Every structure is written in C-alpha cells, then in structure tokens.
Amino acid sequence: MIRPRLVSFVSTSLAASALLVSLALASSPLAAQEDRVVVHGAEVIGDPVTPHIFYGDVRDLPTAPQWQYGDEYIVNPRRWFGEDTSFFTPATPDPLLERQAQAAVRGVSSTTLFAFQGLDFGASPPDPTLDVGSGHVIQIVNASNFIIYDKATGATLAGPTALDSLGTGACASGRGDPVVIYDALADRWVMSEFSSGLAMCVYVSMTNDPVTGGWCSYLFGTSTDYPKYAVWPDAYYVTTNEGNVPPVYAFDRENMLTCGTARPIQKLVAPGLPGLGFEAFTPGDLDGPTLPPAGSPAYFMRHRDTELGNQGPMNPTQDILELWQMQVDWTTPANTTLTQLPDILVSEFDSNLCPPIGVFSCIPQPGTTTRLDPLLEVIMNRLSYRNFGSHQMLLGVLQTDIGDFEDHSGERWFELRKTGAGPWSLFQEGTFSPDADHRFMGTVAMDGDGNILLGYALSSTTTNPSIAFTGRHAADPAGTMTEPEQVLIAGVGNSATSRYGDYSQMGIDPVDDCTFWFTVEYAEGVSNTTTGIGAVKFDGCTGLAASLIFSDGFESGNTSAWSNVIP
Numbered sequence: 013m014i015r016p017r018l019v020s021f022v023s024t025s026l027a028a029s030a031l032l033v034s035l036a037l038a039s040s041p042l043a044a045q046e047d048r049v050v051v052h053g054a055e056v057i058g059d060p061v062t063p064h065i066f067y068g069d070v071r072d073l074p075t076a077p078q079w080q081y082g083d084e085y086i087v088n089p090r091r092w093f094g095e096d097t098s099f100f101t102p103a104t105p106d107p108l109l110e111r112q113a114q115a116a117v118r119g120v121s122s123t124t125l126f127a128f129q130g131l132d133f134g135a136s137p138p139d140p141t142l143d144v145g146s147g148h149v150i151q152i153v154n155a156s157n158f159i160i161y162d163k164a165t166g167a168t169l170a171g172p173t174a175l176d177s178l179g180t181g182a183c184a185s186g187r188g189d190p191v192v193i194y195d196a197l198a199d200r201w202v203m204s205e206f207s208s209g210l211a212m213c214v215y216v217s218m219t220n221d222p223v224t225g226g227w228c229s230y231l232f233g234t235s236t237d238y239p240k241y242a243v244w245p246d247a248y249y250v251t252t253n254e255g256n257v258p259p260v261y262a263f264d265r266e267n268m269l270t271c272g273t274a275r276p277i278q279k280l281v282a283p284g285l286p287g288l289g290f291e292a293f294t295p296g297d298l299d300g301p302t303l304p305p306a307g308s309p310a311y312f313m314r315h316r317d318t319e320l321g322n323q324g325p326m327n328p329t330q331d332i333l334e335l336w337q338m339q340v341d342w343t344t345p346a347n348t349t350l351t352q353l354p355d356i357l358v359s360e361f362d363s364n365l366c367p368p369i370g371v372f373s374c375i376p377q378p379g380t381t382t383r384l385d386p387l388l389e390v391i392m393n394r395l396s397y398r399n400f401g402s403h404q405m406l407l408g409v410l411q412t413d414i415g416d417f418e419d420h421s422g423e424r425w426f427e428l429r430k431t432g433a434g435p436w437s438l439f440q441e442g443t444f445s446p447d448a449d450h451r452f453m454g455t456v457a458m459d460g461d462g463n464i465l466l467g468y469a470l471s472s473t474t475t476n477p478s479i480a481f482t483g484r485h486a487a488d489p490a491g492t493m494t495e496p497e498q499v500l501i502a503g504v505g506n507s508a509t510s511r512y513g514d515y516s517q518m519g520i521d522p523v524d525d526c527t528f529w530f531t532v533e534y535a536e537g538v539s540n541t542t543t544g545i546g547a548v549k550f551d552g553c554t555g556l557a558a559s560l561i562f563s564d565g566f567e568s569g570n571t572s573a574w575s576n577v578i579p
Contacts, residue, residue, distance in 0.1 A: 056277075056278040056280075057275065057276075057277055057278075057345045057346065058232060058233070058234075058275055058276040058277070058278070059275070060273040060274065060275050061230050061231065061232060061273065061274055061275070061276070062273050063216075063228040063229055063230050063268075063271055063272075063273075063274070064179055064180045064181070064183065064228070064229045065218075065226065065227075065228055065229075065271060066178045066179075066226055066227045066228075066229065067226045068226070069223065069224050070160065070170040070171070070173060070178075070222065070223050070224070071169070071170045071223060071224075073170075073173045073174075073177045073178075074173070074174070074177065075171070075172065075173060076134075076155075076157040076171070076172045076173055076174045104360070104362075104415045105414070105415040105416055106359075106360070106361070106362070106412060106413075106414050106415050106422065106424075106443045106445070107359045107360050108359055108424070108441060108442055108443040108491060109414065109416075109443055109445065111442065111491050111492060112442055112443060112444060112445075112446070112491070112492055112493065113446075115488075115489060115492035115493070115494055116489075116494065117494055117495075117496050118485075118494050118495065118496075119496075120495065120496060120498065121485070121495065121550060121551050121552075122465070122483060122495060122498075122548050122549060122550045122551060123548065123549050123551060124498065124500065124546065124547070124548050125527065125546075125547040125548065125549060126166075126546065126547055127479075127500045127501050127544060127545075127546040128544070128545055128546075129501075129536070129542055129543070129544060129545075130142070130151050130153075130159075130531055130542070130543035130544055130545040131151055131152075131153045131157055131159055131172055131542075131543055132153075132542045132543070133153040133154050133155055133157070133542075133543070134154075134155035134157070135153075135154040135155040135188055136154070136509045136511045137154060137385075137509075137511040137512060137513040137514050137533075138153045138154050138513050138533050138541070138542075138543055139153065139154040139188065139189060139190060139513055139514050139515055140152075140153050140513065140515075140516060140517065140531040140532065140533060140543040141153075141190050141191050141192050141393075141515070141517045141531070142192065142517050142519065142529060142530065142531040142545060143192050143193050143194040143201075143517070143519040143529070144163060144194060144519050144520070144521050144522070144527075144529040145163070145194040145196075145199070145201060145220065145222075145522065146196075146199055146220055146522060146523060147162070147163055147164065147220070147221075148160055148161065148162065148163055148169070148201075148221075148222055148223075149161040149163050149529060149545075150192045150194075150201060150203070150222060151192070151531055151543070151545060152175060152190035152191070152192050152203060152205075153190065153543060154188045154189070154190065155174075155188065156174060156175035156176060156186040156187075156188055156190045156205045157171065157172040157173065157174055157175070158171055158172065158173060158175050158190070158192070158203065159171035159172045159173070160222050160223055163521075169223050170222075170223045174186065175190060175203060175205050175213075175215070176205070176207070176213070178215050178227045178229055179207075179213055179215070179229040179231075180229075181231065182207045182208055182211055182213070182231050183207055183213035183229050183231050185207050185208040186205045186206075186207055186213065187205065187206050187207055187208060188205060188206065189205060189206050189237065189238055189239060189514075190203070190204065190205045191203065191204045191205070191239060191240065191241050192204075193241050193242070193243055193297065193519075194243075194519065194522065195243045195248075195265075195269075196243070196298075196301075196522040197243065197245060197298070197303075198269050199220040200216060200217045200218075200219075200220060200269060201215075201216070201217040201220075201222045202214065202215070202216050202217075202241060202243075202248060203215040204239060204241060204250075206236055206237070206239065207231065211231055211232060211233045211234060211236070212231070212232045212234055212236055212239060212250070213229060213230070213231055213232075214229065214230045214232065214248075214263065214268070215227045215228070215229045215230075216228050216229075216230070216268045216269065216271070218271060228268065228271040230263075230268065230274060232261075232263065232276045234252070234259075234261070234276070234278065236252040236253075236254060237252060237253045237254065238252060238253035238292055238390075238514065239251070239252045240252075240292070240294055240295060240393055240394075240515075241295065241297070242295035242296055242297035242298070242310065242394075242395075242397075243265075243297055243298045244265075244296075244298060244304070244310045245265075245298075245303060245304065246262075246265065246266075246310075246340055246342070247262040247263060247264070247265050247310065247340050248262070248263040248265045248268070249261065249262055249263075249295045249310045249312075249338065250262075250263060250295070251292055251293040251294060251295050251312060252292060253291070253292040254292075257280055257281065257291075258280075258281055258291040258292050258293055258314075259278050259279065259280050259281070260278070260279050260281065260293060260295075260312055260336070260338055260350060261276055261277065261278050261279075262276065262277045262279075262310075262338065262340045262348070263276050264276070264342065266342075275342075275345070277340060277345050277348055279338060279348060279349075279350040280350075281293075281336065281350060281352075291314065292314065292389075292390055293312040293313060293314045293336065293391075294312065294313055294314065294390055294391040294392070294393065294394070294395040294408065295310065295311070295312050295395060296310065296311040296312065296313070296395050296396070296397035296406050297394045297395065297396060297397060298397050298398075299396050299397065299398050299457065299458070299519075299520050300398045300399065300400075300460055300520070300525060301460075301522075301525065302398070302399040302400070302401060303399065304397070304399050304404065305399070305404075309337035309338055309339040309351075310337065310338045310340075311335065311336070311337055311395075311397065311406060312335075312336045312337070312338065313333055313334060313335055313336070313391050313395055313406065313408065314333075314334050314390065314391060315331070315332070315333055315334065315361070315363070315390075315391055315410050316331065316332045316333075316334055316355075317331055317361060317362065317363040317364070318330060318331055318332075330357050330358075330360075331357075331358055331359070331360055331361055332355040332356060332357055332358060333355065333356040333358055333391075333426065333428070333438075334352070334355055334356075335352070335353040335354070335355065335356055335428075335436055336350060336351065336352050336353060337350075337351050337353060338350045338351075339351070353435070353436060354435060354436075356428060356436065356437070356438050357438070358426060358438060358441055359441060361410065361412040361424050361443075362412050362413035362415060363388045363389070363410075363411070363412065363413070364413060365386055365388045365411065365412075365413045365419050365421055366385075366386070366388070366419060367419075372385045372510065373385045373510035374386070374419040374421075375419075375421055375450045375452060375471050375512070376450070376471065376472060376473045377471045377472070377473070377475075377476065377477055377506040377507065377535070378472075378473055378474060378475070378476055378506060379505070379506050380506045380507075380508075380539070382506070382507065382508065382509065382510055383510055384452070384469075384471060384477065384507060384510055384512040385510050385511055385512055386411050386421045386450070386452035386453070386512075387411065387452070387453065387513075387514055387515070388410075388411045388412075390410070391408045391409070391410050392408070392409050392410060392411070392453070392454050392455055392456075392515060392516070393455060393515040393516065393517050394455065394457070394517060394518070394519075395407070395408045396408070396456065396457050396458055398458060400462075402431070403429045403430060403431045404429065404430045404431075405427055405428060405429050405430075405439070405458070406427070406428040406436070407425070407426070407427050407428075407456055407457070407458050407464065408425070408426055408456065409423055409424065409425040409426075409454040409455065409456040409466060410424050410454075411423070411424070411452050411453075411454065412424040412443065414443070414445045417448075420445070420448070420450065421450040421451060421452045422443055422444060422445030422450075422451050423443065423444045423445070423451050423452075423454045423466060423468055424441070424442075424443050425441065425442055425443075425444065425454070425456055425464075425466055426438065426440070426441040426442075427439045427440045427441070427458075427464075439490070440490035440491045441491055442491040442492055442493060444466060444482055444493050446497060448472060449470055449471065449472040449475050450470070450471050450472055451468045451469070451470055451480070452468060452469050452471075452512075453468055453469040453512065453513055453515070453516050453532060453533070454466060454467070454468040454516070455467050455468070455515075455516040455517055455518040455530055455532070456518060457518045457519065457520050457528055457530075458520075459520055459525060459526045459527075459528065459550065459553055459555065460520075460525030460526060460553070460554070460555035461486055461526070461550070461553050461554060461555065462485075462486030463483060463484065463485050463486055463550045463553060464483055464484050464493075465481060465482075465483040465518065465528040465530075465548055465550075466481060466482050466483060466493065467479065467480070467481040467500070467516065467518055467528075467530045467532055467546075468480060468481070468516075468532065469512065469513075469516070469532050469533060469534070470499070470503075471503075475503075476502070476503035476504055476505060476506060476535045477503040477506060477507055477512070477533070477534055477535040477541065478499055478500075478501060478502050478503040478534050478535070479499070479500040479501045479503075479532045479533075479534045479544045479546065480497055480498060480499045480500060481497070481498055481500055481530075481546075481548060482495050482496070482497045482498070483495035483548075483550065485550065500532075500544060500546045500548075501534050501544040501546070502534075503534045503535035503536070504535060504536060504537060505535045505536065505537045505538045505539060505540060506535050506538075506539060507535055507539070507540075507541045508539035508540070512533060512541070513532075513533045516530065516531060516532040516533070517530060517531055518530035521547075524549075524553075524555050525553075525555030526549050526550065526553035526554070526555045527547050527548070527549045528547065528548045528549065529545070529546070529547045530545070530546060530547075530548075531543055531544065531545050531546075532544060
C-alpha cells in the first residue's frame with residue numbers, strides 16, 4: 013500500500029489577546045421582546061493557516077489498541093470557572109410531565125436496524141461522537157481514536173487509529189474532546205480535537221473517501237474546551253467553553269474544502285450572567301437536502317434557568333432559550349456580526365441537578381456508590397437545523413430535574429420554527445421521563461418526514477447504565493413522544509468513574525434522509541463502560557429525495573454483514 017507522504021505544516025495563531033466586548037442593549041432593560049436587537053462587537057481575526065496534507069492510506073497508520081478492562085486510563089477533570097454556587101431552589105414537578113403522561117402511546121412503529129458495540133476508550137469521559145455519510149460511518153472517542161465503517165456492509169475499513177496520526181506539529185499531540193461531522197453539501201468529512209495548548213486541530217477529507225482520499229489538517233491556535241461544530245454553506249461554525257465570555261468561531265469552509273490556506277474568525281459574546289459558569293453555545297447543524305435561504309445567518313443557542321440566577325435581562329422570571337445569529341463577511345471580516353435575537357420563552361425547567369453547583373455527579377447506578385455526571389449546563393450535541401421550504405426548524409434537547417424526587421434527571425426537548433421573514437418561535441416542547449429511571453446525555457434529530465428520534469443514557473439503582481430511545485411521528489400531538497421507550501443496548505455492570513461522557517451524537521443518513529445513527533455510552537462488565545452504536549428508522553419514512561444529492565449507489569439500511577450485532 014502507499015505509505016503516508018507528509019507535507020510541511022505552517023500555522024500562525026490568533027491574536028494573543030481578545031478585544032474587549034462591547035454590549036449594546038435596548039434602551040430599557042424591560043423593553044419589549046420585539047424591540048430587542050442586541051449586537052456584540054469585538055472580533056479576533058486569525059492569520060491565514062496553511063494545512064498539513066496527509067496523502068496516504070489510513071489503513072497504513074498504526075492501529076490504536078482497544079482499551080480493555082484492567083488497563084489504565086486517563087480521567088479528564090471537569091473544567092469549572094468558579095461562579096456562584098449558592099443558588100439552590102427545591103425542585104418542583106416539571107410542568108410538561110402531565111402532557112406526556114396523557115399522550116396516547118402507539119405501538120412500536122420504528123425498526124432498529126442494528127445495535128452494536130462501538131469503540132472502547134483510553135480516557136474518561138469517552139465523549140463519543142459519530143456521523144454517517146454517503147458510504148461510511150465514522151466514530152471517535154476520547155483519547156481521540158477513530159474508526160471507519162463501510163455503511164452498507166458493516167466492515168471495519170480502517171482503525172481504530174489515533175486522530176493525531178493524521179497531523180504533525182502541535183496536531184501530532186491530540187488531547188481529546190473529539191468531534192466528527194459529515195458535510196453533505198460537499199460530500200466530505202470533518203474531524204476535530206483540541207491539541208497541546210488547547211488549540212483546535214481540524215481535519216477535512218480531500219474526497220468523500222475517508223480511508224484513501226487524503227486529509228488536510230489545520231491548527232487554529234485558540235484556547236478552547238468542549239468545541240462543537242456545525243456545517244453551514246458559508247463556514248464551519250464552532251462554539252467552545254472558555255469561561256463566561258463564550259466565543260463563536262467561523263472557519264473558512266470554502267478554502268478548507270480545497271485544502272487551501274484558511275482563516276478563522278472569532279466573535280465574542282457578552283459576559284455570562286451569574287449561574288452555571290459554563291456558558292457555551294451549541295451551533296445549529298444543517299440536516300437534509302434543502303439549503304437554508306440564500307444569505308441566511310448561522311444560528312446558536314444556549315439555555316437560561318432563572319432559578320439559577322442566570323436569566324436574560326429582558327426576562328427576569330421565566331426560563332428561556334437564548335438565540336443568536338452570526339453573519340460572516342469573508343471579504344471584509346471585520347464586518348462580521350453576531351446578533352442576539354429575541355429570547356424564546358419556554359416552560360419551567362430545572363438545571364439544578366446535583367446541587368451544590370460544581371458537584372456534577374448525582375445519577376445512581378446499581379452495585380456502587382459512584383454516581384454519574386448528567387452534564388446539565390448546555391443544549392446537548394447536536395442542535396439540528398432543517399429547512400422544509402414551508403418553514404425552518406431548530407431541534408434540541410437539554411437535561412432537567414423532573415422534580416418528583418431529588419435529582420431525577422429527564423429529557424426536555426424542543427422544536428423552534430421560523431416561517432418566511434417572521435421571527436423564530438416555540439413550536440413544541442416536551443419532557444420525557446416515564447418512570448423513576450434517570451435519562452441523560454440526550455441527543456435528538458429529525459428525519460425528512462418530520463419524525464423525531466430521541467436517544468439517551470438510562471440508569472438508576474436498579475437499571476445498569478444502558479442506551480435507550482423514544483420518538484414521535486410528525487403528525488402526533490405536539491409536545492409528546494408516542495413511541496414506547498426501547499432499550500437499544502442493555503448495560504451490564506456499572507461505571508467506575510462519575511465522568512460518564514460530556515456528550516453523545518445522533519445524525520441522519522444523507523442518502524435516505526430517514527435512518528437515525530447515534531452513539532451513547534453504556535456499561536459493559538464490572539466497573540467498565542464502552543460505547544454503543546445504533547441505527548433506527550421509522551417505518552414508512554420516505555425522506556425528502558435526498559438521493560438526488562448522491563450518485564454513488566449507496567443503499568442505507570443494509571445490515572446483513574454486521575457480525576457484532578448485540579441481541
């Protein structure tokens with residue numbers, strides 16, 4: 013086979029210090045929502061970055077050994093910025109539980125195409141991330157080992173391989189927080205991790221073949237944590253956790269797709285209000301074959317729980333979803349804007365799981381006193397965007413305390429819609445918690461027919477950490493999950509560490525626009541956890557003619573060759 017041929021790597025970092033953030037509010041803090049347009053200036057425009065090019069075959073790279081029970085592993089500490097921990101309000105029952113309890117549950121009308129064990133990991137939390145493309149599935153876990161599967165046959169095509177083996181220089185020293193997304197607009201792959209010095213290493217495939225087609229790696233010299241990525245026509249957008257002044261980045265997608273010199277643009281938002289101390293946004297990631305309207309900005313969201321004191325200035329008493337948009341000007345980058353849109357008012361939710369704030373871990377599991385971290389501070393990975401033509405939508409999930417007993421974790425999901433030039437508004441919201449088990453680490457997506465699937469981790473004093481899912485059809489009553497909960501992979505044993513992943517991930521097969529692929533952590537054996545991968549499809553889904561995008565002849569849902577299917 014062709015051996016890797018390395019090309020010299022040149023990188024220059026962003027400006028050493030960020031500009032001060034300016035904040036322009038409406039004239040009165042009590043101004044009406046429709047009058048509120050908040051624009052935060054201050055950008056850091058990075059110098060051009062020349063990529064390192066990997067021309068070789070990924071199969072020629074050293075295979076990273078799978079972690080085995082008994083092996084040592086690294087526990088990454090939870091990053092905390094030391095904000096006020098005094099906020100505590102006893103939980104009250106979630107106001108949306110009754111709606112879900114009264115929902116008519118239909119019989120199972122989805123098919124689990126497969127469920128199998130994914131990568132083990134050499135670091136805790138595993139932070140599993142996965143996406144599906146025209147012909148491949150890629151999964152990455154912490155310690156940043158990645159594996160490439162053939163989507164049609166299930167064969168392992170390459171890996172597990174260390175992600176930093178594709179890079180050089182600082183990108184040859186990966187540190188974790190991996191991400192993989194598939195760029196369906198270009199039929200390319202994007203992978204990322206942070207490196208030594210917390211810079212971002214971004215790898216873009218040179219073709220639609222992630223095994224033999226080559227990769228371009230970019231080192232963007234930013235101090236970052238918990239990066240999350242989104243595909244948009246004019247940029248790859250990235251959000252990070254960098255304290256209470258969370259930045260939003262735009263990476264030069266057009267040039268990165270040609271392996272050319274690329275620039276990053278960083279915009280800073282206003283300092284966060286008192287509360288969780290983890291102010292990161294989640295970017296809206298494009299799903300489906302229909303582009304956003306021409307010239308559309310990219311969207312970003314975070315939640316605000318008023319009981320924690322972090323309410324928005326216009327809504328001092330009601331919980332909100334905070335919505336922002338970024339409009340990049342690559343010709344004159346200084347003209348790039350990041351604008352806050354009117355807050356979205358939602359039903360009461362409670363992010364005060366695991367008090368006092370900063371303790372993190374309160375989800376029980378059988379056979380041990382070790383409790384698991386539900387990760388409550390952010391809208392979970394991914395925030396899904398679709399354009400149906402008649403409307404645009406944003407779909408997300410966050411963790412909430414159900415309130416029927418102490419620290420009972422459940423899934424609060426929501427769908428926003430925007431019609432024409434009108435504003436974004438709440439279309440539906442719901443809370444899923446059908447019993448005393450804890451549901452956390454949620455991930456959600458919508459298929460081309462408008463059906464929604466919600467995947468998550470499941471655990472309690474009587475349920476070993478497992479992977480489960482529920483769902484709803486597009487025509488079902490708003491705010492309800494009508495598919496009975498199904499366990500994708502039942503856990504055995506428990507986790508020896510409370511760091512039970514910082515995220516999971518669900519994507520949609522771009523060829524049929526119907527099959528949900530997702531990865532979550534689960535327990536396997538005594539004091540051991542691993543990752544699972546599954547694919548689920550709603551019966552009768554027709555999609556939105558996504559096959560028009562591709563001409564490669566790949567067929568979704570062929571699982572006959574999967575040899576490691578878990579019964």
